[in-house]
Amino acid sequence: MGCVESMNYEILMRDGSFKECRDYIKGHFKEYLEVVPGFKVFDIHLIGIPPIAIGLENDFIVFPYTKPCHGTFLLRVEDTAEAARLRATKKTK
């Protein structure tokens, strides 16, 4: 999967701070993992204040996406293979 524009994503939060996005993931998803900045989800290197939370719900992945002019968005994307990869990363931690 390529850049964000080509993904079929849903925006769960916009105009929030990075910390609000992290708190949302921790508060709304039973399953999540914490990663360092630069960690790759799809082809995106995540931007944020460590630790960066990534939520998992079945085949859905919820992650923060930051742009200089638009702040941090919380995106929800369905992808079976990427969800499985992230779960495997979690187990090896």
Place this chain on the structure above:
Amino acid sequence: MNLYQKEGPIILSGDTAVKPATALLVLGCPQVPVQTSIALYLIFRLKKAGIVPVVAGNKAANTLLVIADPDRHYLGEVMDLDRAVAQISEKKRDFDRCFVFIHNDAGISYAATMGAISKAKLFTLIYGEHEEDLVKQVDFPCTTIAAKAVHNPLPLKKAIDEVAPWAA
């Protein structure tokens, strides 16, 4: 006009090739006017100190600089911000100093990211209407240079001159 330019030259000193010190300037959203002016000033000071500056920003921020310096008297390499983050994260490239321009929450996120992925000495340049609140959010190791500057770059220039990060 070529927006992006390749890496700078290696200086030959005697028999040994000496790579000059490098600095990455991470630009924020250019909606606050002082950013472009201060970026050009900082590039000027870094170059004068023998440090090779590289600019990384989004297309708008980069284009503002390129248009302001068409003969590239100050600007050297200019790169896309996402590409810079990718190259540093993947350990393909790094810098000796990193300056992150901050006037919003996204700027803090980019600075924290640079602090985590890069070995560069990190400087946060904080300005704009919310400068005081943003300074309080910096809880990672760096040198913070801050001033309540929006349209007038002089307070931020003065703060930079006091720290003299090109000499640090």
